[in-house]
Amino acid sequence: MKRRGRGIACMWYPIGFTVAANPSAAVVKINEDGTATLLTGTVETGQGSLTILAQIVAEELGIATDDVHVVSADTDTTPMDTGAIASRTTYVTGNAARLAAEKAKGILFEVAAPLLQVKADQLEVCDRKIQVKGFPQRHIDIGDVADRARGVNGQPPIGSATFNPATVALDPETGQGKPFATYVYATQIAEVDVDDETGEVEVLRIVASHDCGTPINPMLVEGQVEGGISMGVGFALEEEILFDASGRQVNSNLTNYIMPTSLDMPEVVVEIVDSYDPTGPFGAKGVGEPTCVSTAAAILNAIHDAVGVRVTSLPATAEKVYAGIKAKRAQEAKQITAG
Amino acid sequence: MTKVTLNVNGETRTASVPPEMTLLRLLREEFGLTGAKLGCDVGDCGACTVIVDGKTVNSCLMLAPQADGRDVLTVEGLATMERLHPIQKAFEEKGSLQCGFCGPGVIMSAKALLDENPDPSVLEIRDALAGNLCRCTGYSKMIEAIQDVARGDNRQPVGESA
Numbered sequence: 001m002k003r004r005g006r007g008i009a010c011m012w013y014p015i016g017f018t019v020a021a022n023p024s025a026a027v028v029k030i031n032e033d034g035t036a037t038l039l040t041g042t043v044e045t046g047q048g049s050l051t052i053l054a055q056i057v058a059e060e061l062g063i064a065t066d067d068v069h070v071v072s073a074d075t076d077t078t079p080m081d082t083g084a085i086a087s088r089t090t091y092v093t094g095n096a097a098r099l100a101a102e103k104a105k106g107i108l109f110e111v112a113a114p115l116l117q118v119k120a121d122q123l124e125v126c127d128r129k130i131q132v133k134g135f136p137q138r139h140i141d142i143g144d145v146a147d148r149a150r151g152v153n154g155q156p157p158i159g160s161a162t163f164n165p166a167t168v169a170l171d172p173e174t175g176q177g178k179p180f181a182t183y184v185y186a187t188q189i190a191e192v193d194v195d196d197e198t199g200e201v202e203v204l205r206i207v208a209s210h211d212c213g214t215p216i217n218p219m220l221v222e223g224q225v226e227g228g229i230s231m232g233v234g235f236a237l238e239e240e241i242l243f244d245a246s247g248r249q250v251n252s253n254l255t256n257y258i259m260p261t262s263l264d265m266p267e268v269v270v271e272i273v274d275s276y277d278p279t280g281p282f283g284a285k286g287v288g289e290p291t292c293v294s295t296a297a298a299i300l301n302a303i304h305d306a307v308g309v310r311v312t313s314l315p316a317t318a319e320k321v322y323a324g325i326k327a328k329r330a331q332e333a334k335q336i337t338a339g
Numbered sequence: 340m341t342k343v344t345l346n347v348n349g350e351t352r353t354a355s356v357p358p359e360m361t362l363l364r365l366l367r368e369e370f371g372l373t374g375a376k377l378g379c380d381v382g383d384c385g386a387c388t389v390i391v392d393g394k395t396v397n398s399c400l401m402l403a404p405q406a407d408g409r410d411v412l413t414v415e416g417l418a419t420m421e422r423l424h425p426i427q428k429a430f431e432e433k434g435s436l437q438c439g440f441c442g443p444g445v446i447m448s449a450k451a452l453l454d455e456n457p458d459p460s461v462l463e464i465r466d467a468l469a470g471n472l473c474r475c476t477g478y479s480k481m482i483e484a485i486q487d488v489a490r491g492d493n494r495q496p497v498g499e500s501a
Contacts, residue, residue, distance in 0.1 A: 046437030046475055219434045223480060227437060230477030254383035254472065262468040262478040 002193040002202075007301025009188055013290035015091050016165035016181030022086075023164040024093035025079035028057055028100040030108060030157040032150065034128050034143030035067040036101070041081030042093045043073045047288065048220035049089045053097045055216050056281045060101035062125025063142065079160075087286035090216065091181065094281035095163035103159025111149040111157075112140055182277050184285050186210040188229070190298035191266075194306040199322025201237055201303055203266040206295065211273040214283030218272055225270045225291045232295020233266070234259045237315050343407045347372070348416030354403070362406045363387045363398035366413060374414035374443040378472075385471035388444035389413045395451045397470070414443035417450065426450055429484035429492070437475035445471045449485045458489050 016022065027039040038057050044050040054068040061068075071077055081093060109120040112130045116123070116138055124133050131139035150156040165181035191205040208225050215221045238258040242251045251257045276283035296314060304310055309324030344353045347370060354369040363380075366372045366389070375398055378386035382397040389398045390412040417424035423431065426449050436442040445468060452459055452467035459467070464485050468478060 046439055048434070048437075223434050223437060223476060226477035226479040227475045228477075231474075253381070254379050255381065259472060259474070260477075261470075261472065262465040262482070265465075265478050268477060268479050 001197070002195050003306040005192050005194060005302040005304070005306025007190050007192075007298045007303070007305055009190075009294035009297035009301060010186070011290065011293040011297075012183050012185050013087065013293060014180030014183055015087055015286040017086055017088070017179065018165045018167040018181060019170075019179055021164060022082050022088065022092060023162050024081050024088075024096040025160065025162045026053075026093065026096040026100040027079065027158065027160045028061075028097065028104045030061065030104050030142065030146045032143055032147040034063065034141060034146065035069060036061055036063060036104070037069045037071065038097055038100075039071050039078045040093060040097060041073060041075075041078045042089050043081075043084045045084060047084075047089075047224060048217060049084060049093070052090050052216050052220065052284075053094060056094050056098050056284075057101045059282060060098050060125075061105055061142065062130075063128050067128070087184075087288040087290060089286070089288075090284050091213075091280050091286045092163055092165065094216075094284060095279075096161050098281040099161030099163060100159040103161060104157045105159070107149055107155055107157040107159070108142065108145045111153050111155070112145045115140060115145075115148075182213075182279055182285050184211050184213070184287065184290050185273075186290055186294055188232075188294040188298045190295070190302040192299060192302040192306055194303055194321060195318075196307055196325055199318040199320070199325060201299070201316060201318065201321060203233055203237070203264075203299060203302075205267045205269065206233075206298070207269040207271065208291070208294075209271040209273055210287060210291065211275050211285075212287040212290075213275055213277040213280045213285035215272050215274065215287075216282060216284050221272055221287050222270045224287045226268050228289070228291020229268050229295050230260050230265055232292040233264060233299070235292065235314060236296035236299040237317070238264070240315050341404045343403050345406050345408065346410045348412060356403050358402070358404055360403045361399050362389070362391075362396070362401040362403050362411070365403040365406070366398060366411070372413050372415050375447075376440055376443060378440070383472070384441070385444045385448070386441055388447045388471060390447055390451050393451065393454065395448050395470070412447070412450075414446055417446070424450075425488050426453070426485070429487045430481070433480045433484040433487065435476065435480040435484045441471055441473045441475075445473065445481055449481070449488075453485070453488060459485070461486070 029037045050070045054065050054070050057068045058065045109123045113120040116132055118132050122133050123130055128142050129139040146157050168178035170177035188208045193202045206229055210225055244250050277285050307325055311320050340355045341358045342355050375389050376386035378384035380399045382400040387398045388395050392409050426446050448467050448471050464482050
């Protein structure tokens with residue numbers, strides 16, 4: 001019969017490694033029509049990084065996300081990036097983009113200050129305008145200021161910046177130091193049915209709570225968590241590279257290397273735990289890789305809760321789970337006989 | 340060489356092809372319709388899914404001559420210059436695709452499902468997508484988008500259905 005179980009697993013994950021140099025650079029150019037152009041070396045692979053970088057620049061400049069043209073991953077024009085790796089883009093590249101936008105904005109503030117008869121530090125941006133803090137009726141359009149910065153002041157509003165997470169080398173004696181800039185945390189809970197006659201595991205539901213700092217784009221955060229969980233389900237129950245005696249992979253195809261289909265995936269509930277990291281762009285950290293860290297552990301804990309079997313090698317195939325159930329029954333029968 | 344004549348996205352198309360050519364290669368190489376993707380080429384991944392006479396097929400497993408005289412719909416046949424198909428619009432709004440390689444196949448599977456069953460349950464949607472592998476999304480936002488279309492949140496005005 002089917003037995004229901006629940007398991008929980010928690011994790012932390014580092015964002016912004018500092019063991020080696022880990023820089024990102026960005027250039028932000030504010031155009032005379034009030035739009036902006038961002039040059040970044042990072043690569044979009046569908047995770048939505050370029051959307052998030054555009055959002056960060058837009059937020060810094062008080063313009064709309066659609067107003068930011070992103071030029072990316074072109075060695076002719078963009079700064080080299082450490083990579084769309086290590087769950088670092090929002091944090092490291094995002095910080096570089098924000099700093100570059102801040103510098104370009106600083107040029108506009110210097111130009112706008114005498115026009116509005118205030119000091120530059122009394123200005124702020126909002127709705128495509130530069131305005132006096134506390135007196136939003138005193139404002140000039142960003143595009144007009146950008147045009148004047150170039151045409152009258154002779155200083156086009158272009159900012160470039162680099163962000164490299166702060167490094168504290170690890171002490172060779174104690175191993176102490178600061179290997180990463182910041183950390184994210186998550187807890188996932190899995191609910192499973194285990195068939196105690198076949199060992200087959202069905203994952204019914206996964207609830208995932210993830211801290212990623214301030215979620216700049218919650219829909220994209222959800223997409224990352226849902227995708228990571230599907231990789232975690234595969235890792236827990238299905239995916240295994242098999243080799244023959246000579247070391248040749250025997251399942252190098254999707255017929256025999258089994259990964260989750262839409263029918264294998266449980267209902268996934270994503271909870272974003274909103275927090276604020278003062279070192280991240282607008283409080284953001286990262287979310288990519290951390291999403292699949294707890295899934296397999298939660299599922300295997302749920303299997304244990306359902307049938308009392310600890311599977312210690314992945315994937316927990318029906319065969320392994322059933323072998324565990326059989327061994328447990330044999331052990332229990334022995335104890336009854338001995339008693 | 341074999342002469343094949345088929346209706347592709349509402350247009351009659353003809354080509355002279357080797358008899359062993361697959362429908363996928365015919366679409367991509369002869370007709371320039373590269374929406375259907377070449378993934379595994381053995382019918383496992385579903386990236387090449389198109390609709391033939393109302394049913395989804397893996398076009399990598401169907402020979403071009405087998406499609407002779409039939410109606411083939413590919414992802415290119417869904418949107419017009421003016422607007423996306425409601426399924427495409429819903430996928431865009433929900434963020435249903437990430438890398439997008441599986442997208443054309445998934446969208447064709449969803450189209451065939453909704454044509455046959457306008458109000459599918461979540462399980463029926465999962466069943467319809469089971470032949471389309473996705474490594475990025477965990478399928479969640481695809482299922483939500485298809486539910487949105489079924490509920491009518493993204494329906495086109497009457498008389499403009501694709």
